[in-house]
Amino acid sequence: MSIPYRRLLDQITKIRGVRGAMFVAGEDGIVVAEAVVEGIKANAVAALAGSLARRVRRAADSAGVGMPEFVQLQAEAGTVCAVPAPAGMLVVAIAETEVNVGFLRLAMRKAAELTS
């Protein structure tokens, strides 16, 4: 993994409750760079988050909301967040349900901005 990507992801994974973060090629859901704890399948998270983000984008576009700048899927045992980054990439994070989403969103947006 390139150092710049690693540093950007570290800013996300240092937030309490975050179990992994990655850059994902948005259209095909392939991991570009990742930093995840053991037990997290980065490839699966990337593929599923990419697919979900794509579908949410279509629904949001249809509903007149436009291209989402932040998407969060909350589940019983965790949460997955995605933020679009330049060149069609996504910044994706998987975290525990109690994570401070405010901090997480800021860190993900910053990472997305800095990739440009």
Next chain:
Amino acid sequence: MADDVRSLSDQLARDPASLVFLELAETLRARGQLDAATKVVMAGLSRHPQSAAAHDLHARVLADRADLPGAERAWQATLEIDGRHLGAHKGLGFLCFKKGDVEGALDHLELALSIDPTDVAVVQALKNVRGTSDLPMLAPDDPEPEIPESARPTPREGTPAPVSSIPGAAPVPTPSGAGRTTQEVFIGLEGADRGLLLVDARGRVLGGAIRGTDGQDVSEETAAHLAGVAQEAVRATRVLGLGGWSWIVAEGPGGNLFLSPPTPETTLLVVRDRSVPSGRLAVLAEKAREVAARWIEEAGQL
């Protein structure tokens, strides 16, 4: 046009195994030369029996010849090759509708909408079948209609469309749940007619409405997309071992949206402009979710 036919015929003569027969047959069909179109498409099918496009074209030629049973067989053959062929589902939806088979028409048109949620003709056809439009049902490849102001449907809560406006169709059955209409789901809640939408697992609108930035009703298109989002959420959380999904929030330049499942078979969408932050949106959504869940339970629709 004649030049087109000559040019395409020449191409086909030079390369009889090519797929140019599709374009040639379509051109002939458009000119009303149905005998010639039939010959070309049948010859093409003999070389390309697994071409879904050829079977679909054959079906449309047969439909033009008013051979509806033949068209039905050809569209069924299309679906055996490609189960998600948009044209075949549109065609079969139209044929079911002509026969008065409302359920069959809904099945095919909803599948068509899931394949291409932006297909305006499918949206219009669905409105006709559901009895929410006064416009006539279009044949599968008719051009989209210009809708005169006088012909635009006006809201008539609980009143089915007049049967005379739907050729060959039986009256649209009233949803179960005595006296209930989908408009009633969110009565009393802010944004019930523009920012709340309840859909089922197949992308059908159960209640509420979403309006786009230009004020147009975009409920049908949005509902079709929402079914896919909910399916993907279920899949993602299952594969990742996260348990059931609780909600999805998306923040966009034109507003924020909040999705949640009032029941396992339904999805609720709440949309508000950006002045309503996502935290507040969650509170509104929870209120709407309770209302929707109660409505579903009382109506016994699902």
